Amino acid sequence: MTDRRRTGLFAGLVALLILGTGFFDNWNLALIILNYGLISAIMALGVNLQWGLAGLFNVGIMGFVALGGLASVLLSMPPVRESWAAGGGRTLLGLAIGAVAIVALVAVYKRMRKGRTRAFVMLALTIAGFFAFRTVFDGGVEAIEAVNAASAGYLGGLNFGGDTGRDWWWMPILGWPVGGLLAAGAAWAIGKTALGLRSDYLAIATLGIAEIIIAVLKNENWLSRGVQNVTGLPRPVPYETDLQADPAFVAAAAEFGIDPTTASTLTVKLAYAGLFAVFLIVILILAQRALHSPWGRMMRAIRDNEVAAEAMGKDVTRRHLQIFIIGSAICGLAGAMMTTLDGQLTPASYQPLRFTFLVWVMVIVGGSGNNIGAALGGMLIWWLWVAVGEYGPDLMIWATSALHADSALKASLIDSAPQMRFLVMGTVLLLILRFSPRGILPEK
Amino acid sequence: MELLNGLVFLTNFVIVPALAYGAQLAIGALGVTLVYAILRFSNFAHGDTMAFGTAVTIKVTAVLVALGVTLGPLPTALLALPVGIAATGLLLLGTDWLVYKFYREQKAKPVILVIVSLGVMFVLNGLTRVFIGVRDIQFADGARFLFTVQQFKAWSGLDEGLAVRTTQAITLVTAAITVAVLFWFLNKTRTGKSMRAFSDNEDLALLSGIDPDRVVRVTWLIVAALATIAGVLYGLDKSFKAFTYFQLLLPIFAAAIVGGIGNPVGAIAGGFLIAFAEVTVTYPLKKVLTYWLPDGMGPDGLVQLLSGDYKFAVSFMILLIVLLFKPTGLFKGQSI
Numbered sequence: 001m002t003d004r005r006r007t008g009l010f011a012g013l014v015a016l017l018i019l020g021t022g023f024f025d026n027w028n029l030a031l032i033i034l035n036y037g038l039i040s041a042i043m044a045l046g047v048n049l050q051w052g053l054a055g056l057f058n059v060g061i062m063g064f065v066a067l068g069g070l071a072s073v074l075l076s077m078p079p080v081r082e083s084w085a086a087g088g089g090r091t092l093l094g095l096a097i098g099a100v101a102i103v104a105l106v107a108v109y110k111r112m113r114k115g116r117t118r119a120f121v122m123l124a125l126t127i128a129g130f131f132a133f134r135t136v137f138d139g140g141v142e143a144i145e146a147v148n149a150a151s152a153g154y155l156g157g158l159n160f161g162g163d164t165g166r167d168w169w170w171m172p173i174l175g176w177p178v179g180g181l182l183a184a185g186a187a188w189a190i191g192k193t194a195l196g197l198r199s200d201y202l203a204i205a206t207l208g209i210a211e212i213i214i215a216v217l218k219n220e221n222w223l224s225r226g227v228q229n230v231t232g233l234p235r236p237v238p239y240e241t242d243l244q245a246d247p248a249f250v251a252a253a254a255e256f257g258i259d260p261t262t263a264s265t266l267t268v269k270l271a272y273a274g275l276f277a278v279f280l281i282v283i284l285i286l287a288q289r290a291l292h293s294p295w296g297r298m299m300r301a302i303r304d305n306e307v308a309a310e311a312m313g314k315d316v317t318r319r320h321l322q323i324f325i326i327g328s329a330i331c332g333l334a335g336a337m338m339t340t341l342d343g344q345l346t347p348a349s350y351q352p353l354r355f356t357f358l359v360w361v362m363v364i365v366g367g368s369g370n371n372i373g374a375a376l377g378g379m380l381i382w383w384l385w386v387a388v389g390e391y392g393p394d395l396m397i398w399a400t401s402a403l404h405a406d407s408a409l410k411a412s413l414i415d416s417a418p419q420m421r422f423l424v425m426g427t428v429l430l431l432i433l434r435f436s437p438r439g440i441l442p443e444k
Numbered sequence: 445m446e447l448l449n450g451l452v453f454l455t456n457f458v459i460v461p462a463l464a465y466g467a468q469l470a471i472g473a474l475g476v477t478l479v480y481a482i483l484r485f486s487n488f489a490h491g492d493t494m495a496f497g498t499a500v501t502i503k504v505t506a507v508l509v510a511l512g513v514t515l516g517p518l519p520t521a522l523l524a525l526p527v528g529i530a531a532t533g534l535l536l537l538g539t540d541w542l543v544y545k546f547y548r549e550q551k552a553k554p555v556i557l558v559i560v561s562l563g564v565m566f567v568l569n570g571l572t573r574v575f576i577g578v579r580d581i582q583f584a585d586g587a588r589f590l591f592t593v594q595q596f597k598a599w600s601g602l603d604e605g606l607a608v609r610t611t612q613a614i615t616l617v618t619a620a621i622t623v624a625v626l627f628w629f630l631n632k633t634r635t636g637k638s639m640r641a642f643s644d645n646e647d648l649a650l651l652s653g654i655d656p657d658r659v660v661r662v663t664w665l666i667v668a669a670l671a672t673i674a675g676v677l678y679g680l681d682k683s684f685k686a687f688t689y690f691q692l693l694l695p696i697f698a699a700a701i702v703g704g705i706g707n708p709v710g711a712i713a714g715g716f717l718i719a720f721a722e723v724t725v726t727y728p729l730k731k732v733l734t735y736w737l738p739d740g741m742g743p744d745g746l747v748q749l750l751s752g753d754y755k756f757a758v759s760f761m762i763l764l765i766v767l768l769f770k771p772t773g774l775f776k777g778q779s780i
Contacts, residue, residue, distance in 0.1 A: 057555055130749075193764065199555045200486040201767055204697045208760035211694060215753045353569065353690070357562055364559065419573035426566025430543060433560055 003444060007372055010440055014379045021383070025390075028262075031269035033386050035341055037379035038276035039334050044362040044378035045280075045287055045371060046330030051360075052369035052443065053296065054323040055303035057199045060190070060206030062355035063213035064328045066347065067186055068179030068335025070217060073230050073345045075175030077157030078165040080147065083222075087143030088155055091222060094137025101129025144222040154225045165234040172236045176279070176336045183332020184325045186213070191324040195317065210356060217347035224345055231344040237271040240264040272341060279337070280375065283330060287371045299323060300369075331359075353422065358385065361429045367439025377440065381425070388424050393417040445602075450735030452604040456593075462723040463716075464612040464681055467619035470715025471674035472692065473699035474626065474708055475667045481643040481706040482663040483544070485557035490671060490696065492568035495689035496535060497672030498679045499576040501528030502583045509585065517587035517610065519680055522618075528676065533668035539564055540664055548660075565690075572686050581684040584611055611680040622673055623712060626666070630708070635662055643706070694756055695722070698763040704773025713774060721762055722755045 018037070022030030043061065050056040105125055112118040145153045161168025194205040218227050243249045243264040253263035290296050302309040302316055310316050339345050358381065366377015396417040403410040432439065472494060479487040487493075504524035514520045543564060547557055590613045593605030630636040635658075642649040642659045650656060675689060682688075699718045703710025728748035750757065766773060 057558070193768065197767055197771075200558050201701065201771075203488075203558065204486070204694070204701065205760075205764060205767065208694050208698070208756060208763065211691075211756040212754075212760060215756055219751055219753050351687070353566070357566065360559070360562060361566075413574075416574040416577065419570060419578070421570070422566050422573060423570030426563050426568075426570060429563035429566060430560065433556075433563060434543075434546060437556075 003441075007376075007441060010373070010376050010380075014376050014383070017380070017383045017387075021387075028265060028269070029386075029390070031266065031273060033383055034379075035269060035272050035276060036338070036386075037382040038273065038280050039338050039341070040359070040362060040382040041375040041378035042276075042280055042283055042334040042337070043331050043359045044366060044374040045283055046327045046334065047359050047363045048327075048366075048368060048371060048374035049287065049290075049323055049330065050327035051363060052367075052371075052374065053291065053299045053303065054320060054327075055199075056195075056320060056324055056327075057203045058206045058324065058327070059203045059352075059356050059360070060208075060210035060213075061331050061359050062350050062352050063206075063210030064183040064187065064331040065335030065338065065355050066210075066213055066217055066350050067183045068176075068332035068337075069339035069345050070224055071179035071182045071332070072172060072175040072336040072339040073224050073233065074157045075178050076159050076165060076172040076234050076340065077230060078159050078161070078163060080152045080154060080156035083144045083147045083152060083155050086147050087140035087222075090140030091137060091144060091155075092140075094133055094140055097136055098129065098133040101125065101133060104129070141220075141222045153228070154222050154230075159234065161234075164232075169234065169236050172234055172340045173275070175340065176333050179336025179339075180329040180333035183335070184329035187325045187328035188321070191321045195320050195324060207352065207356075210352065214347060214350050217345075217350075224347070227348050229344055229346045233340060233343050233345070235343065236275065236340065237268055240268055243267060276337060279333070283333075284371060284375060291371060358425065361425050364439060365428060365432050367441035367443065369443030370439065370441045373439055373441030373443075380440075381428075384424065384428070385421055388421045389418050392420045396420075446735050449602055449604045450732045452596075452600075452602055452606050453735065454729075454732050456604070456606045458720075458723050458727055458729075460606075460608060460612055462720045464615040464677075465723065466716035466719030467615050468674050468678045468681065468715075469692075469695055469699045469719055470712040471619055471622055471670050471677070472696040473703065473711035473715050474623075475670040475674065476696055476700045477703075477706055477708060477711040478663055478667055478670070480700070482639060482659060483548070483557070485554045485561065486697070486705075487667075488558060488561045488693065489565040489568055490667075491690045491693035492565050492572060492686075493532060493536065493668070493671040494675030494678070494692065495572045495684075495686050496568050496575075497528045497532035497668065498675035498684055498689070499572050499686075500531040501525055501672065501676050502576065502581060502679070502684060504528065505583055515586060518614065519584045519586045519611065521583055521585075521676055521680060522614070525672065525676055529669045529672045532672045533665045535568075536664040536668045537661060540660065569686065569690060576684075576686070578686055581679075583684060584680045586610060609681075611677075615677045615681055618673060618677060622670070626670075626708065629666075635659075639663065695719075695759045698759040702762055702766045702773055704775040707773065707775045710773050710775035717774075718759045718762060722758045725749045725758050726751065726755050 014037075018030050018034055021033060043065065046064075047058070047061060050058050105122060108118065108121055108125060112121065144155060147153060157165070157171075159165035159168050159171040161171065165171065190206070190209055194202055194209075197205060217224060220226060221228065224230055240261075241264075244260050249264070249267075250260045253260045256263070258266075298309070298314055299319065301312075302314060302319055306316050359378075362378040362381040363374045364377075365381055366375070367373025393414060396414050400410045400413050436442075472490065475493075476487060476490050479485065479490070501521055501524045504527045505519075505521045508514070508520050508524055513523065515523055543560060544557070547560055587610050590608040590610055591599075591606075593607045596606045597603075628636075630640060638649065638654045639659050639662065641652070642654055642656065646656075649659075678689075678692070695718050696715075699714035700711050701714070702717060703712070703714030726748065730747045733747055
């Protein structure tokens with residue numbers, strides 16, 4: 001089978017699954033799957049750049065996705081002026097002190113000669129810096145969190161479009177690339193320290209960094225309200241209620257023979273799907289160009305044989321850092337899109353199985369090293385993830401229909417059906433690794 | 445007196461909990477380190493192996509309690525532990541036969557095995573969730589305390605009290621026995637010696653007639669025992685929740701790597717180091733300092749260096765510092 005045909009068949013299968021969900025169940029669900037599927041595809045492209053192209057084993061995807069979500073909040077929410085007045089400056093000053101201390105530490109480490117004096121200076125600097133940072137920073141944070149704690153208690157964002165930020169509807173879209181930038185910044189700092197490590201050490205390091213990023217989001221209430229969540233993010237697309245109130249829209253819906261409520265929800269989701277598809281296509285084209293460029297060949301050469309590539313004069317460390325930043329930025333972009341689509345930032349919902357390892361399943365099943373494969377793998381695995389959760393319980397009721405109606409085993413099996421997701425994902429991953437280790441669409 | 449009061453307070457809130465937690469991490473890290481030494485990959489499924497073993501033990505405990513069989517002051521789970529170990533052992537042997545064996549025979553790269561272990565992690569996680577659910581489960585029964593705060597105060601006449609929970613005492617005793625047995629096995633028995641030989645130099649071991657399949661089987665059985673013991677001890681001390689066990693992976697790996705992955709002594713040292721660092725940095729030390737510093741010099745704040753949720757950050761910072769400055773770990777890696 002030719003590559004082109006294989007790709008076509010795979011794309012057809014994904015389209016068929018989503019359309020089938022629409023025809024046989026409902027279009028709302030199909031569009032929800034499509035929207036999250038498009039976002040998953042972007043995440044998978046980011047991971048594919050790192051793993052498929054450069055062989056970097058990054059299992060900290062969740063952290064970059066969450067940073068993107070944070071950027072989405074910071075750009076699309078209106079600022080809380082009282083909080084800024086109460087302690088904004090002091091908090092920022094505290095952060096600046098912390099940053100200066102870290103820069104000074106690095107400078108001392110690099111400039112001074114190794115020995116007891118250096119160790120002593122670094123220790124003193126660490127302690128002094130830490131306490132100076134905490135003294136200034138804690139006061140500011142306390143003041144901010146005291147402002148209207150039930151509904152605000154944080155600094156808010158940068159959206160100056162009215163009280164709710166709805167007037168500047170384009171701010172959330174601007175937040176997506178900013179999410180990418182934020183993730184890129186974090187990736188630079190992480191890559192500088194951790195990229196020299198062996199593959200499984202790098203994996204554990206990135207796993208830990210992701211947990212730390214989530215811990216920061218959960219704790220720093222002044223930044224994004226922590227576990228109290230930020231809800232009601234402004235949207236880049238119309239609101240359902242506005243559409244239903246618009247006579248022209250109601251008339252158009254009547255012409256298609258759908259009631260206005262359904263029509264409005266479908267329209268909103270289709271608008272999102274259009275936006276996401278544009279971003280996905282642009283990233284996919286760029287990723288394809290990169291893959292087939294001299295730069296892409298160099299990356300693959302480094303992946304396949306680092307020593308040989310280094311002997312040819314390629315700067316392996318620099319290239320690794322570069323692709324680590326690009327891949328993480330794409331994950332951050334997708335994370336920002338997801339938070340906008342959710343309309344809220346809930347740090348407690350970030351779990352590594354869902355936001356890191358599931359994305360890895362997508363890439364490996366789709367075909368690592370093949371951009372189109374990874375993107376389609378993202379949509380396929382996302383469909384499967386939702387389908388097992390949605391249809392699993394029904395399937396379980398059918399499968400256990402032979403058991404006695406009130407047997408305890410039957411009840412517990414049906415209760416646990418949604419948990420089958422993990423079992424199914426693991427099995428799919430293991431089967432692919434065993435029988436088609438290069439994925440559904442192998443690298444060319 | 446002030447000094448003693450401060451010491452007792454510190455013991456009660458920092459040293460005893462950290463000792464128990466450290467012992468649990470150490471046994472977990474021993475499992476990771478053994479897989480690394482013999483099978484040569486980082487096993488991401490270890491946290492979920494612990495969860496599975498604990499889940500089986502909890503179910504058996506429930507049956508035993510329903511039958512009226514208990515251990516008196518000790519938790520019944522100890523009686524159910526061997527069943528949990530046996531079930532986990534069978535599971536791991538099955539996983540090895542079904543999954544890992546194929547890649548071992550192909551001599552796949554370690555990173556491939558890590559990805560395979562991600563798949564196993566998903567499957568085990570799902571199995572545990574289906575088997576026992578996602579709720580928080582308390583399964584410690586028997587006496588709650590070895591001695592309570594009141595008893596200690598009456599005995600010592602100090603202002604500060606010290607209590608040791610039964611589960612903490614059991615953790616330490618069980619951990620000591622487990623480690624002693626493991627080291628005896630590795631150093632004194634024929635099978636243990638063949639495992640060490642296999643870890644040191646695979647080709648040489650094969651040449652001298654050591655059966656690699658047998659070494660691998662024994663390793664998985666030991667790993668099953670270690671994982672289940674660590675999981676049950678952690679669950680008795682705190683509580684059981686499938687998701688928390690997955691999260692234990694990070695401190696366990698940190699412990700194994702900090703100690704020098706592949707080295708059992710290192711795993712134990714690493715476990716205690718990580719545990720003490722986590723507990724000390726995230727516990728408010730104000731009261732200790734008030735006791736110890738001269739009058740009026742006591743701190744105003746809580747002296748809690750970081751809030752409790754940042755405990756991951758602590759194990760992670762230690763991990764990063766060790767990896768950057770002494771990549772082989774505190775004890776040299778790869779030698780059991």
